Amino acid sequence: EDQVTQSPEALRLQEGESSSLNCSYTVSGLRGLFWYRQDPGKGPEFLFTLYSAGEEKEKERLKATLTKKESFLHITAPKPEDSATYLCAVEGGGFKTIFGAGTRLFVKA
Amino acid sequence: DSGVTQTPKHLITATGQRVTLRCSPRSGDLSVYWYQQSLDQGLQFLIQYYNGEERAKGNILERFSAQQFPDLHSELNLSSLELGDSALYFCASSASLAGTYNEQFFGPGTRLTVL
Numbered sequence: 001e002d003q004v005t006q007s008p009e010a011l012r013l014q015e016g017e018s019s020s021l022n023c024s025y026t027v028s029g030l031r032g033l034f035w036y037r038q039d040p041g042k043g044p045e046f047l048f049t050l051y052s053a054g055e056e057k058e059k060e061r062l063k064a065t066l067t068k069k070e071s072f073l074h075i076t077a078p079k080p081e082d083s084a085t086y087l088c089a090v091e092g093g094g095f096k097t098i099f100g101a102g103t104r105l106f107v108k109a
Numbered sequence: 110d111s112g113v114t115q116t117p118k119h120l121i122t123a124t125g126q127r128v129t130l131r132c133s134p135r136s137g138d139l140s141v142y143w144y145q146q147s148l149d150q151g152l153q154f155l156i157q158y159y160n161g162e163e164r165a166k167g168n169i170l171e172r173f174s175a176q177q178f179p180d181l182h183s184e185l186n187l188s189s190l191e192l193g194d195s196a197l198y199f200c201a202s203s204a205s206l207a208g209t210y211n212e213q214f215f216g217p218g219t220r221l222t223v224l
Contacts, residue, residue: 034212043111043199043215044152087152091211095165097142099152 002027002092006100013078013107021073021086021103029093033071035064036087038102044087047073078107112136113216115200121222127188130219134181134202140164141183142203142213143175147196158183159205187221195223 003026013019025033032051036044048057050066057064061082063074073086085102092098112135122128134141143155154167158177169175172190177183187194197220201213 032211036215041197041218043113043201043217045111046212046214049212089152095157096167097154097157097165097213099144099154101151 002090002094002096002098004088004090004098004100006086006088006103008103009101010104011106013075013105015079015107015109016077018074018076018078020075021088021105023071023073023088023100024069025071025088025090025098027090027092027098031091031093031095033066034089034091034097035062035071035073036089038085038087040085047086075105078105080107080109083107111214111216113200113202113214115198115216115219117219118217119220119222121224122190123224124190124192126190126223127186128190128221130185130187130198130200130221132183132185132200132202132216134183134200135214138202138204138214139181140203140205140211140213141177141181142201143169143183143185144199144201145196146199146218147193152199155185190223192223195221197221 005024035047038044048064087102089099114133139160155169157165175185197218201215203211
């Protein structure tokens, strides 16, 4: 069964303190792994798509990487405005999209 | 602004009633997805339509149904509503073109409250 597990559930950082979020996945026929950011009460905002192991994508303070079993979202020198829930999702061969429960990130000034 | 619109923003109704949620995808997107997000659960995939046809089905209850119309907008119908159906319902769209990644762009959601 396709499954996505994100860790940690919550992460508290000081401004400027770099860290990583983990997304472990099990899926048949990976069509894509996606990272989204979600602010409270709003729809998820697309960040990255990764398709093959070894692939990396960067955007401002965020960098996403992919292996055959997991993906990491690295946050470099975070700012308070980076506080949000970060969601990982996979699309498998059956076209179903499975989301992880998310990591709630809190960045304190 | 993702370009995906959803109406209404808020909906308050009673148990046993039926409601319809509406979604207009981004211009040019062929796929529409529906998700349910409640406080104690993450985003639960309900169903996907591609160019008018059902493409994938997730944890959608039999009391729920959806369709995508020729102009590509979609509606999610929820009937015999129960208290546990109270949640945020999101619609997303993607281009779903062959050879491209299927990143989804989400609407602002409809907050459904069942009393």
